[in-house]
Amino acid sequence: xxxxxxxxxxxxQSSASESATIQKLCDRVASSTLLExxxxxVRALKSLSKKYRMEVGTMxxxxxxxxxxxxxxxxxxxxxxLDTLYNIVCSxxxxxxxxxxxxxxxxxxxxxxEKFIGDPDNITLLLTLLEEFDFHVRWPGVKLLTALLKSxxxxxxxxxxxxxxxxxxxxxxxxxxxxxxxxDGLLLLQQLTxxxxxxxxxxxxxxxxxRLLEIIxxxxxxxxxxxxxxxxxxxxxxxxNNSSNQNFFKxxxxxxxxxxxxxxxxxNSGWSAQKVTNLHLMLQLVRVMVSPVNAPxxxxxxxxxxxQCGLLQQLxxxxxxxxxxxxxxxxxxxxxxxxxxxxxxxxxxxxSVNAPSNPPRPAIVVLLMSxxxxxxxFVLRCAVLYCFQCFLYKNQKGQGEIVATLLPSTIDASxxxxxxxxxxxxFSADSLSNWCAAVALAxxxxxxxxxxxxxxxxxxxxxxxxxxVSLLQQCTNILSQGDKLERRGSRVQTKVGLLMLLCTxxxxxxxxxxxxxxxxxxxxxxxxxISENLGEDERLVQGLCALLLGICIYYNDNSLENYxxxxxxxxxxxxxxxxxxxxxxxxxxxxxxxxxxAQKPQPAFSAPEHMLFDHEFTKLIKELEGMITKAVLKSSExxxxxxxxxxxxxxxxxxxxxxxxxxxxxxxxITELKEQVASLSSQSETLQNTVTQQFSQIQQHRDQxxxxxxxxxxxxxxxxxxxxxxxxxxxxxxxLQRQNQLLQTQLTDRDSLITSLVRESGVCLQEVxxxxxxxxxxxxxxxELQREKQELLRAPDVQALLERKEVMExxxxxxxxxxxxxxxxxxxxQQELQESKKEQDDLLMLLADQDQKILSLKHRxxxxxxxxxxxxxxxxxxxxxxxxxxxxxxxxxxx
Numbered sequence: 001x002x003x004x005x006x007x008x009x010x011x012x013q014s015s016a017s018e019s020a021t022i023q024k025l026c027d028r029v030a031s032s033t034l035l036e037x038x039x040x041x042v043r044a045l046k047s048l049s050k051k052y053r054m055e056v057g058t059m060x061x062x063x064x065x066x067x068x069x070x071x072x073x074x075x076x077x078x079x080x081x082l083d084t085l086y087n088i089v090c091s092x093x094x095x096x097x098x099x100x101x102x103x104x105x106x107x108x109x110x111x112x113x114e115k116f117i118g119d120p121d122n123i124t125l126l127l128t129l130l131e132e133f134d135f136h137v138r139w140p141g142v143k144l145l146t147a148l149l150k151s152x153x154x155x156x157x158x159x160x161x162x163x164x165x166x167x168x169x170x171x172x173x174x175x176x177x178x179x180x181x182x183x184d185g186l187l188l189l190q191q192l193t194x195x196x197x198x199x200x201x202x203x204x205x206x207x208x209x210x211r212l213l214e215i216i217x218x219x220x221x222x223x224x225x226x227x228x229x230x231x232x233x234x235x236x237x238x239x240x241n242n243s244s245n246q247n248f249f250k251x252x253x254x255x256x257x258x259x260x261x262x263x264x265x266x267x268n269s270g271w272s273a274q275k276v277t278n279l280h281l282m283l284q285l286v287r288v289m290v291s292p293v294n295a296p297x298x299x300x301x302x303x304x305x306x307x308q309c310g311l312l313q314q315l316x317x318x319x320x321x322x323x324x325x326x327x328x329x330x331x332x333x334x335x336x337x338x339x340x341x342x343x344x345x346x347x348x349x350x351x352s353v354n355a356p357s358n359p360p361r362p363a364i365v366v367l368l369m370s371x372x373x374x375x376x377x378f379v380l381r382c383a384v385l386y387c388f389q390c391f392l393y394k395n396q397k398g399q400g401e402i403v404a405t406l407l408p409s410t411i412d413a414s415x416x417x418x419x420x421x422x423x424x425x426x427f428s429a430d431s432l433s434n435w436c437a438a439v440a441l442a443x444x445x446x447x448x449x450x451x452x453x454x455x456x457x458x459x460x461x462x463x464x465x466x467x468x469v470s471l472l473q474q475c476t477n478i479l480s481q482g483d484k485l486e487r488r489g490s491r492v493q494t495k496v497g498l499l500m501l502l503c504t505x506x507x508x509x510x511x512x513x514x515x516x517x518x519x520x521x522x523x524x525x526x527x528x529x530i531s532e533n534l535g536e537d538e539r540l541v542q543g544l545c546a547l548l549l550g551i552c553i554y555y556n557d558n559s560l561e562n563y564x565x566x567x568x569x570x571x572x573x574x575x576x577x578x579x580x581x582x583x584x585x586x587x588x589x590x591x592x593x594x595x596x597x598a599q600k601p602q603p604a605f606s607a608p609e610h611m612l613f614d615h616e617f618t619k620l621i622k623e624l625e626g627m628i629t630k631a632v633l634k635s636s637e638x639x640x641x642x643x644x645x646x647x648x649x650x651x652x653x654x655x656x657x658x659x660x661x662x663x664x665x666x667x668x669x670i671t672e673l674k675e676q677v678a679s680l681s682s683q684s685e686t687l688q689n690t691v692t693q694q695f696s697q698i699q700q701h702r703d704q705x706x707x708x709x710x711x712x713x714x715x716x717x718x719x720x721x722x723x724x725x726x727x728x729x730x731x732x733x734x735x736l737q738r739q740n741q742l743l744q745t746q747l748t749d750r751d752s753l754i755t756s757l758v759r760e761s762g763v764c765l766q767e768v769x770x771x772x773x774x775x776x777x778x779x780x781x782x783x784e785l786q787r788e789k790q791e792l793l794r795a796p797d798v799q800a801l802l803e804r805k806e807v808m809e810x811x812x813x814x815x816x817x818x819x820x821x822x823x824x825x826x827x828x829x830q831q832e833l834q835e836s837k838k839e840q841d842d843l844l845m846l847l848a849d850q851d852q853k854i855l856s857l858k859h860r861x862x863x864x865x866x867x868x869x870x871x872x873x874x875x876x877x878x879x880x881x882x883x884x885x886x887x888x889x890x891x892x893x894x895x
Contacts, residue, residue: 057088082129086147090151110151130170131172208234221261236284262317307343316349333387344395368440372433396451503620550581550585598613
């Protein structure tokens with residue numbers, strides 16, 4: 001048996017024959033035709049691979065890869081080959097070698113890993129083998145791929161990413177019922193998702209969140225073991241700095257499922273180390289979702305979801321609970337800080353939280369008591385400061401409530417308020433408390449002019465028999481006293497904190513600047529500090545004093561005669577020198593701790609003495625440094641010229657703006673007029689068509705009337721009537737004829753009226769066309785005015801343009817009045833046309849009724865035998881009678 005032979009002979013072999021034995025085994029693996037011989041040879045290589053790692057790796061790796069390719073049907077030999085490869089690329093973890101030996105082992109593993117992944121098909125082959133359900137193949141395959149990722153992470157990630165279904169195959173490991181494979185699969189996915197956003201997205205969309213949360217719940221959440229920790233680490237990899245996965249996590253309602261993690265009981269004694277680790281990672285997951293570096297919209301939506309599902313309330317419960325370990329309490333404070341940062345609803349809720357004490361105290365007050373207590377751990381005090389800063393971030397309501405606790409009208413002597421704690425910390429003997437209180441108070445004034453002015457009202461009692469001093473003056477008093485105490489101990493931290501508070505307080509607040517300059521000792525103190533040649537530690541204080549003095553210049557409203565902008569600049573030039581002043585101002589940004597504080601909002605300091613800069617204050621320095629430098633270096637003549645140029649530009653911009661508005665208004669008016677002209681033209685055409693239709697209808701009615709007249713007979717006989725009835729009928733007929741003549745006259749008048757309307761409508765159309773031409777001319781002139789407007793920037797003569805503007809306004813007013821007149825005439829024409837149409841209809845109806853009556857009477861007269869003569873016969877008879885009378889007269893004359 002080959003295996004027994006190797007086991008028996010190896011211990012007696014010398015080191016010189018090790019390579020020969022391994023080479024013999026490799027030849028057996030390569031040349032044996034029997035599967036059992038190859039299996040025994042690979043088993044022997046596995047047993048030798050830990051002790052003779054370099055030799056086995058050098059000579060056997062290629063043969064082992066071929067075994068994985070060719071002997072796919074035998075799971076036992078596959079398992080031996082995978083275990084051997086794992087031993088080659090990964091050092092023995094059970095032993096603890098020395099540091100130099102460990103480095104050599106790591107270098108050796110990296111070389112073998114690089115050789116193995118030199119052919120990307122090897123990784124693809126390994127991913128294919130992971131589909132094998134057999135434990136002896138899948139488990140060593142998972143361990144081997146994990147070791148490859150640990151050694152050469154980025155290259156292996158790239159190969160897995162381009163492999164078909166590569167990530168999906170690895171995700172199947174989480175569904176394996178064998179816990180050891182599932183747990184090692186978690187470790188594999190941890191390595192696979194490190195720093196690779198593309199793989200993180202694929203893993204997330206392979207339902208990783210759902211499966212990981214299920215495993216956490218199955219394992220007991222925060223009370224679970226190392227598996228819960230592995231799941232949380234994988235979740236952190238998937239979510240940290242990955243906005244797409246964060247949004248997917250939020251949209252999938254997984255935030256709501258995190259609430260159960262933080263349900264801590266009343267008995268908080270005896271926390272295990274694993275529970276502390278698990279809860280710490282859970283808090284970090286919450287912070288990842290609401291981190292200040294995330295997009296503001298995404299952070300706000302996550303904060304809203306955490307409040308609505310009760311997660312914030314649960315965190316506040318842990319915050320106020322007793323028996324919670326210090327590091328968990330610190331991380332909980334940091335987590336609550338970022339959940340409420342910039343969220344008005346969450347900040348209001350946090351302000352309403354009370355500690356379970358008797359009497360109840362606001363959580364903010366309890367936390368501030370820890371911050372100003374020098375016996376509390378440093379990291380805890382930093383966390384409380386960060387929480388207070390987040391509570392006041394973009395929260396003017398909260399800022400007002402904090403400042404109000406310092407005002408005389410709201411001070412309650414029976415209880416401790418936030419303002420009293422801040423003042424106590426500001427004036428305590430502990431320099432760290434001084435710094436924290438000063439920064440906290442500065443955040444209560446950040447970007448809030450109202451509270452800066454309100455804080456000027458705060459008065460402090462110093463000692464019996466002495467008048468109270470303002471808080472502003474007391475801060476400067478401490479600065480000057482700190483200068484005397486500097487020789488007895490380090491007070492740089494206190495001075496830096498107070499200077500940051502003063503700079504924040506008076507910046508962009510001329511009233512506060514006036515109050516500061518009103519004390520005659522402040523300016524000499526600042527100039528003295530800046531002009532002295534102090535040590536390296538004092539450079540930062542000099543830079544902040546220069547910044548404070550520069551703010552007094554930049555935001556000076558010249559209300560104090562002795563400290564106007566010009567006099568302060570002259571003082572700097574005489575006492576300090578402008579170049580020296582600018583150099584001292586630059587000491588701030590050159591400090592090594594400045595850039596560290598500017599990176600993120602959370603105070604992160606390795607030691608209390610490194611606590612010098614605040615994140616928000618670094619923003620203020622960036623904003624003010626350049627402006628103060630320009631303000632100090634400019635001479636008075638340059639400032640006057642600049643102000644004159646600025647005023648000229650403002651006036652010029654004002655004129656341009658006025659012309660823009662004028663042209664815009666004129667464009668609107670022209671557009672309205674064009675629309676009115678188009679409407680008038682349309683209405684005029686409609687009116688003309690209506691008149692034409694009326695003419696046609698009238699002509700039709702005339703024709704109908706003439707036809708009715710012709711139909712009436714000229715000769716009719718009337719019998720059987722009495723003379724009285726006959727005379728009545730004649731009278732009625734004559735009356736009807738008179739009415740007919742009257743109606744004919746009215747019809748003629750209406751015809752003339754319609755003709756007049758048509759003529760006036762034609763005139764209206766001509767006026768509309770004239771108005772349209774005027775508008776076109778107006779548009780051309782407006783275009784010319786717009787072109788001339790562009791030349792206004794270079795032309796000093798504006799009077800001509802103003803006169804042209806007046807002419808344009810008059811023409812526009814004339815056009816508007818003409819349009820109004822046209823509109824009125826159009827309305828009158830429409831009204832007269834409607835009345836004419838109505839009267840014409842009434843006239844036609846009357847004519848029809850009269851004709852009908854005349855016809856019926858004639859029929860009755862004919863029926864009675866009466867002779868009926870129409871109008872033409874009556875006229876002829878009257879003419880004949882007149883002729884007969886003339887003949888009789890002539891005969892009488894002859895006689």
